[in-house]
Amino acid sequence: MERIYIGMGSNLADPAEQLRSAVDSLTQLPSTALVGVSAFYQSDSLLPGQPRYTNAVAALDSTLAPLELLDALQSIENGQGRERLERWGPRTLDLDILLFGDRLIDEPRLKVPHYHMQERAFVLYPLAELAPEDLRLADGRTLADLLAACPFVGLERLSHA
Template identity: 85%
Template sequence: MERIYIGMGSNLAAPDQQLRNAIEALAQLPDSAFVGVSAFYQSDSLLPGQPRYTNAVAALDSALAPLALLDALQSIENDQGRERLERWGPRTLDLDILLFGDRLINEPRLKVPHYQMHLRAFVLYPLAELAPADLQLPNGTTLGDLLAACPFVGLERLPL
């Protein structure tokens, strides 16, 4: 089993409930054990004119292969009404594999670590609630280093 961190986001159709439903679905994945979830955070969309996002990070221990996990996550997204009309469009649910153990994955369908996580406070700060600051990414950078370079700006931690 490997520790996997999954970024979760929603800005349509009751985003908080979308994330709660995703957490329940993640807890039911085969060959996996749900470890925990961060607090929920709100942030502005990366593109103007879209509703604010609710984001969190979940941790799993799983024996699933990376692409099998990706397929399972996309199935959860689809079950919750995800439509892939445009790359950066609003969505009911977005589930991204941020880290998969200490693996570096470069497949056409999957890049891990997530290619922009180092730029996204709405990923790093929830991740820091679940992972130690000395967590080392495959390139040798630590989570603490990423946090130091990415200020807590534009985020609102939601009450539990």
């Protein structure tokens, strides 16, 4: 089993409910156990004119291969009405593999650690609720270092899942 962290986000169709439904779906994944879910956080969209996002992080223990898990996550997204019309458009649900054990993955469909996560407070602060303080990414950076370089700005902690 490997510890995997999943970033979750939604800014359409009752975002908090979208995340709760996604958590329920994560518990149904084969060869996978849901270990924990962070609080929900709200933040402005990275692009102007979009509704605010609700974000969280889930921790899983799984024996699924990375691309198997990616396919399962995309199936959950599609089941919750995700439409891939534009890269940065609003969405009912976005599920991203942030970290997959201590692996560094560079596949056409999957990059782990997730690109730009080090710049996104809405990823790092929920992740810090679940990950050990001394978590080290495959590239050697620590979560503590990433947090120190990414202030808690523009985030509103809502509640636990």
